[in-house]
Amino acid sequence: MTSQLQTRFLITRLSAIGDCVLTMPMACALRDAFPQAWIGWLAEAPGASLLQGHAALDEVIVAPRRVLQDPVELWKLRGKLRTYKIDITLDPQGLTKSSVLGWLTGAKQRIGFHSPVGREISRWFNNCKITSRQSHVVDRYRELLSVLDIQPGKVRFDVPRQPGATQVMAQWLKEQNLTTQAFAIINAGAGWDSKVWLPERYAAVSRHLLAKHGLPTVVVWAGDREEGWAKEVVAGSQQAARMAPNTTLPELAALSRHARLFVGSDTGPLHLAAAVGVPCAGVYGPTNPAECGPYGSVHRSVQTFLQKGSVKERRKAENVAMQAVTVEQVSAACDQVMENSRASRAAA
Structure with a gap:
């Protein structure tokens, strides 16, 4: 892994609003473990509006809805994502769209879930997968951090105050x-x-x-x-x-x-x-x-x-x-x- 100062992470939790909220503790724990790293989050517009200003994030990148169905928009988004030079993606959503967009970043390490949590064809695009043993999705999403040897502390959401x-x-x-x-x-x-x-x-x-x-x-x-x-x-x-x-x-x-x-x-x-x-x-x-x-x-x-x-x-x-x-x-x-x-x- 690159040094902590240089590591660039991207969370690919695109939707829905409730699931974006339930992923916030994972972002908080990642920031606690890597205070100097760059952490971004790729989300569709509704969730993105809630994430703006989150203390754990350096940037929220907005993905067009149904971008996989529009080759022109997908190619534009791929070009944009490549400029961030992402090292590691984390895919708590575990779907085709979230895993494909993580793959399109060019990140060498793409963390996700084995079946059944990893659904559709996400298992093809995430190359570092774990088997979830947690019941609640908040704890399940934070399990992804075990790949990075992170043991998360107390759950925090830190919902931004705008x-x-x-x-x-x-x-x-x-x-x-x-x-x-x-x-x-x-x-x-x-x-x-x-x-x-x-x-x-x-x-x-x-x-x-x-x-x-x-x-x-x-x-x-x-x-x-x-x-x-x-x-x-x-x-x-x-x-x-x-x-x-x-x-x-x-x-x-x-x-x-x-x-x-x-x-x-x-x-x-x-x-x-x-x-x-x-x-x-x-x-x-x-x-x-x-x-x-x-x-x-x-x-x-x-x-x-x-x-x-x-x-x-x-x-x-x-x-x-x-x-x-x-x-x-x-x-x-x-x-x-x-x-x-x-x-x-x-x-x-």
Whole structure:
């Protein structure tokens, strides 16, 4: 290996938002081990906006979406990546697109996973592979560092604080009289239809949070479909909930830092909230919270049963596992999170 001062690393975690968040501890541990090295991260635009300014990174390189399907854009990106003279790539995503782009950098050492974590044809393009023995993806991604003889310390996310986003959300909280008022956040959105929990159930949870804990709810959203669901939650909340403004990811991080509790399914906003220190209650159906639940012992995940099948099959599955989760189960999880949170604050 080249000297620590000269080593140039590139993380190829392109998407999705939640997985970019869950990869941040790997970047932190890499920076701790190589404080003088150059560390870059290749990501698509949504995740890249959240990574800008991260203390572990020297640069965030934005990859066009579906770049493998556009030969002209792929050739341009290859040329750009070659200028960085990357020594080592790390591929926590384990897919064709992430491994191919790592290979196109010209890096001699390309670290990734053996099957089944390394999927599609990533095993052909990553030339230094490990067999994962960890369950949760945060710990699994950090396993890649064992190739570099790194033993990571305590998990840190170090989600960047972007001043503009902080100011925008501080002003909104002031307008809503929530600057000193504790509140919860609900996100009814989901990237897969099979991860969606009904808006009327989230509305019932918001009513429970106000009645039992005195917590009003802010409903966050992104895009037209989620905005519609958010409006349904607010309409059914009997004034227990209010709509958040349309937020960028950095603004969502800034808003979440003020919340006492976050409730949502296995999505980017849930993992972002956990990463900035908000206790979470996760609603799970087609994914396994042992692998991708909000990271840490303060959180609770609710699941009635895990849908079976490959990732692609579960993504396209009918929304049966999520609908098997009841309002009572999620409300009880919220109560437990709130009680544990109160006990922790009292002990502090």
